[in-house]
Amino acid sequence: MSDLSKIIEHMEVVGADGVHLGTVDKVEGGRIKLIRADSGSHDDHHHYVSGGLVAAVEGNRVRLSANADAAALLEEEKSGEPLADLRP
Numbered sequence: 001m002s003d004l005s006k007i008i009e010h011m012e013v014v015g016a017d018g019v020h021l022g023t024v025d026k027v028e029g030g031r032i033k034l035i036r037a038d039s040g041s042h043d044d045h046h047h048y049v050s051g052g053l054v055a056a057v058e059g060n061r062v063r064l065s066a067n068a069d070a071a072a073l074l075e076e077e078k079s080g081e082p083l084a085d086l087r088p
Contacts, residue, residue, distance in 0.1 A: 015068030
């Protein structure tokens with residue numbers, strides 16, 4: 001895990017494959033809070049990415065240790081509940 005204190009608002013979050021996953025709203029409780037516009041079908045609220053997935057902070061990008069498609073499956077609700085558990 002990289003130093004989360006280096007992550008600031010509006011940084012791009014990308015998977016290990018370089019594919020865009022989201023945009024940082026802020027770091028909250030050891031997790032990255034993504035802006036609502038990057039929350040897919042749940043654009044009425046924020047999704048979160050565990051700080052444990054952060055591999056590096058490089059320039060204006062947060063690079064994750066998982067590919068974007070896999071990281072999307074690991075996104076969480078505010079409560080910490082995984083989105084994958086809520087999908088039909």
